[in-house]
Amino acid sequence: MKITRQLFLFLVFLWTTKAFSHLTPIPTEHFLLHETLDHLGNYHVFWKFNKTHITFEVHVKTRGYVGFGISPNGKMYPSDVVVGWVKDGVPHLSDMHTVGHFQPVNDTSQDWTLLHGQENNFGTVLKFERPLTTCDNNDTDIVDATMRIIFSYHPDDPTDDNLMPWHGATRRGAKSMMLLSTSKQYKLPNDSQTKDLVHHQFNVPTKRTTYQCRVYSLDDITTKHHVIKFEAVIQKDHEPFVHHMNIYKCHNYPRKYIGTNFECYTGSLDMMPCGNVVAGWAVGSGPFNFPPNVGLPLGENENEYAYIIEIHYNNPGAVT
Incomplete structure (x- = not known):
């Protein structure tokens, strides 16, 4: 069966008000x-x-x-x-x-x-x-x-x-x-689309470790698609605080919690019932591209509309 070549690109943004710029040095010769x-x-x-x-x-x-x-x-x-x-x-x-x-x-x-x-x-x-x-x-x-x-x-x-x-x-x-790949840019199909899951304006607590969750609804996707790429984008100056992220797919998730931002593994158990990890990111990782003939199905089950992003913040210096 042919896989529908449509992309939903998951982007996770962490909010900061600081502006940052970096100077890129000039190499002694041309490097690809x-x-x-x-x-x-x-x-x-x-x-x-x-x-x-x-x-x-x-x-x-x-x-x-x-x-x-x-x-x-x-x-x-x-x-x-x-x-x-x-x-x-x-x-x-x-x-x-x-x-x-x-x-x-x-x-x-x-x-x-x-x-x-x-x-x-x-x-x-x-x-x-x-x-x-x-x-x-x-x-x-x-x-x-x-x-x-x-x-x-x-x-x-x-x-x-x-x-x-x-x-x-x-x-x-x-x-x-x-190191031995020149494919710096993955060429996306012409019919690809993007979907942003944005986590913003969150103040990282001063405690050493925080697991923060946010619930997103994808019930606007009503026909079968396939995810072919995941990417996490972290606002500059926040990289030291982000240890890893997981995306969970939920089945029959309570709609009253859609859009909720909460500390994972605390409070009501029905807020975090999802054990199906569909994507992950950790320090040092880059974008993840599925092979050309592979994709993660999305939108084929009306009861699987909710996704939770779990972010592990690490703040050992209690930076405010």
Whole structure:
């Protein structure tokens, strides 16, 4: 049976009144691919690849050391990392790996090649490359799949390779990326439509963890459609507070709660009866596209009109 190629794109907006702008640094050559790894715009990575090698160029707003790596789980340990810095105009780069939650150690085989390093008005620039596959057990093969990139930086240079100050909790992060894909924009069918589920003007509480829910009605969709893409859009300056989101599809949900905004898992149980998760997002994720011949059915059951978005806010610093 042919799938109806109509799109409902779910967008989740978190409200802020602050204006934010970021300066994108200029790479030393043309790179097809570029990502900003942190929400402040302090860490940019440009890259390109061929059949055998991959080349990265990082621009980081610091005069100290820079860390970049590949992790199986998005955490600092275990991971395959490269650490570099520029001191007195001389660039340094070390191929390393983590052996615990402390300073990484040098690989016996140094498979990353330093191509360029400098400090400029933006900060530190390092360009380096390596084969996609090495024979080093401490290296991670770079493949055509989602990979978890980790990053870190520090305002100071190491005194030597064996004495590196901790980057701290706020100068690090992770992002899921397709390193060997040039499909930066997913081409949508011409008959696609969008549907926005907007969560706005919510003040994040000062407590460490909050699970906030909002109920949406899609009963205006009365014929069968298929969802082919989900995307979460978070207002800049709110990224550190959003840990993950889930979208639940509800069956025979009480209409009196449509439009309600409430704290999840508290109060009346009939407000949160839905256990069918149809979409999710977590830190480091990007848009989710279904394969060309796959879609999530929508609008075929008149009793499945209600959806709940659950957002996990994380505010350990009790920011107001």
